[in-house]
Amino acid sequence: DWTPDSFIESTIANLKEKLGDDKVVLGLSGGVDSSVAAVLLHHAIGKNLHCIFVDNGLLRKDEYQSVLDSYQHMGLNIKGVDAKSRFYDALAGISDPEKKRKAIGRVFIEVFDDEAHQVTDVKWLGQGTIYPDVIESVSVKGPSATIKSHHNVGGLPDFMKLKVVEPLNTLFKDEVRRVGKALGIDPNILGRHPFPGPGLAIRILGDVTPEKVQILQEADAIYINNLRSYGVYDKVWQAGAIFLPVQSVGVMGDERTYENVICLRAVESLDGMTADWCHLPYDLLAKISNDIINNVKGINRVVYDISSKPPATIEWE
Ligand code: XMP
Numbered sequence: 001d002w003t004p005d006s007f008i009e010s011t012i013a014n015l016k017e018k019l020g021d022d023k024v025v026l027g028l029s030g031g032v033d034s035s036v037a038a039v040l041l042h043h044a045i046g047k048n049l050h051c052i053f054v055d056n057g058l059l060r061k062d063e064y065q066s067v068l069d070s071y072q073h074m075g076l077n078i079k080g081v082d083a084k085s086r087f088y089d090a091l092a093g094i095s096d097p098e099k100k101r102k103a104i105g106r107v108f109i110e111v112f113d114d115e116a117h118q119v120t121d122v123k124w125l126g127q128g129t130i131y132p133d134v135i136e137s138v139s140v141k142g143p144s145a146t147i148k149s150h151h152n153v154g155g156l157p158d159f160m161k162l163k164v165v166e167p168l169n170t171l172f173k174d175e176v177r178r179v180g181k182a183l184g185i186d187p188n189i190l191g192r193h194p195f196p197g198p199g200l201a202i203r204i205l206g207d208v209t210p211e212k213v214q215i216l217q218e219a220d221a222i223y224i225n226n227l228r229s230y231g232v233y234d235k236v237w238q239a240g241a242i243f244l245p246v247q248s249v250g251v252m253g254d255e256r257t258y259e260n261v262i263c264l265r266a267v268e269s270l271d272g273m274t275a276d277w278c279h280l281p282y283d284l285l286a287k288i289s290n291d292i293i294n295n296v297k298g299i300n301r302v303v304y305d306i307s308s309k310p311p312a313t314i315e316w317e
Contacts (some may be wrong), residue, residue, distance in 0.1 A: 002175075004182035011167050015044035019124065024165060025116045026126030028053045028078065029197070031068040033128030033168060035189050036180040038076055040167045041126050043183075047077045049126065050119045054111050056104065056187050056207065057084030057210070058199030060224070061217035070186045083111045084210075091201060091208045094269035101210065104198045109157050118157040125162040129169045130176055132271075172198040193238045194272065204243040204317040218296045219262045226288045229265070236278055239266040241292075242305075250300030259300040262292055267314055275309040 024041055028034045030052050041049045046245065053071065055064040068080045088104040116122060168176055180190045196202055200220075204212050220241040227233040244261040264285070269275035289302040305312075 004175075004178045006077045007171075007175075008043075008182060011040055015041060015165070015167060019045050019048070019165065021048065022123040023048045023050060023119055023121060024124040024126045025050045025119050025122050025159065026128075027051075027112055027127075028067075028071060029077075030059070030063060030168065030189070030192075031195065032173075032180060032190055032192070033127070033130055033176055035071075035128075035185055036176050036183065037126060037128035037167050038071075039074060039180070039183045039185055041165070042074070046187055049077055050122065051076050051078040052081060052112060052115045053078055054083050054108065054115075056087045056105070056108065056199060057213060058087060058201045058208075059237075060195070061221040065151045066079045067189070070189060074185070079115065081111060081115055081254045083112075084109070084314045086111060088208070088210055093207055097202060098200050100317070101198050104106070104201060108197075110280070113157040113159050116162075123163060124165045125159055127166045129166040130171050130173060131144060134169050142290060150265065161271075181182055190316055191234060193233075193236070194239075195240075196315060200243075202315050203240055204245070205316060208246045213296045215260070216241060216262075217297060219243075219292045219299060222295060223264055223288055226284065226291065230281075232278075232280065232284070232286050235317070236266045237269040237275070238272070238314060239264075239278075241265070244303075248301050252300070254313060258301045259298055261303060262299050263287065263303050263305050263316070264298070265305045265314070265316075267309070269309075269314070273309075275314050277306050277308055 025036065026038055026041065026049060028038055037050050038049065048245050051071065052239065053068055062081070068078070084217045087104060087107050090107045091100060094103055101187065121152055177190050204216055205228050223241050224239065227236060227239060242263040242265060244263055246261055248256050248261060249256060249258055266278040266280055267275040268278055268306050285304055292299055292302050
C-alpha cells in the first residue's frame, strides 16, 4: 500500500544507491514540487545536493527572502542568486506575452547554466517533475517548452547534458503534498497557490519595468494578505493582482488624479484547465479595494475579473 512514509523510505534508499557520492544541482522555484524533490534529495545525499534559487525580480513581494530563509531553515545547501537586473534588461521594451516568456526562459537558462558551472564535477540535474508532467499534459506555456524552443537555437546548455534525477515522477500533486507534509516542509510552501514561472511579468500587460513590478508587488501583497486574514486563501485555487497599463481619472482630496488600474483575479479550479471566478464576499472586495487605493501610489482604481475559463484564461497574458 502506498503511504507517504513508505514512499519516502524507499525513495531515499534508491536515491542513495543511484547517486552514491555524485553531486546534483537543482533549481528551486519556491513551489511545492521542486521543494519536495529537494528535501528528498537532501535526505539522500546531504551537501552533495546543490540548490539554486534565482531572484528574477518577478516574484511576489518579499517572496525571495522568505522562501530562501525557509529553505535554509530546512538545512538545504542553497545558493540565492540575485539576477533581477539581467531579467529586467532582457524584458525592456518587450510587450508581446510570448516574447516575454521567451526572454525570461532564455535568461533563466543562462543564469542557471552559469551557476551550475560553479559546482565542480556535477553529474546530475535534479528536477521536481511529477507524473502529470511526464504524461505530457504539460502546459505548452510551461518552462519545459521554453527549454525546448531554446534547444533549436544555440544547442544545449551544459546543464542540460547532465543525467536527470526526478524523484517525484510517479506522483500526483496531492501525493506530492502528502509527502511534503510527512517530510515536515513548511505548510506555507506546501499550501501556496500555483504561480507561473514568468511570474509578475505576465501580470503586467505590455512592457515590464521595475517601477510597475514594484506597484504590482504592493497591490498583490495587500490582496493576498487580505485573503489570508479573511480565511479564504485556502479555498481559492489561485489568486493574483494584474497591472493594467491604462489610466483613468480619479479624485484625491482636491486633486484630480490620472493613474493606473489594478485588476483582482481569483479562481476555483481542479487543474487549471478550466476555472470559475470566485464569488468573493463584497465586504472583502471593498476592503481590498480601499487598502490598495489608499496605500499604493500610482493606482486610483481597482476592478474584479468575473470571467471564467474558457473562454478567458486564468492569466491575462
Ligand atoms: P492560463 O492562463 O493558461 O493558466 O489559464 C493556467 C495555469 O498555468 C499557469 N501558467 C503558467 N505557468 N509558465 C508557468 O509555469 C507559464 O508561462 C504559464 N502561463 C500560465 C497559470 O498561472 C495557471 O495556473
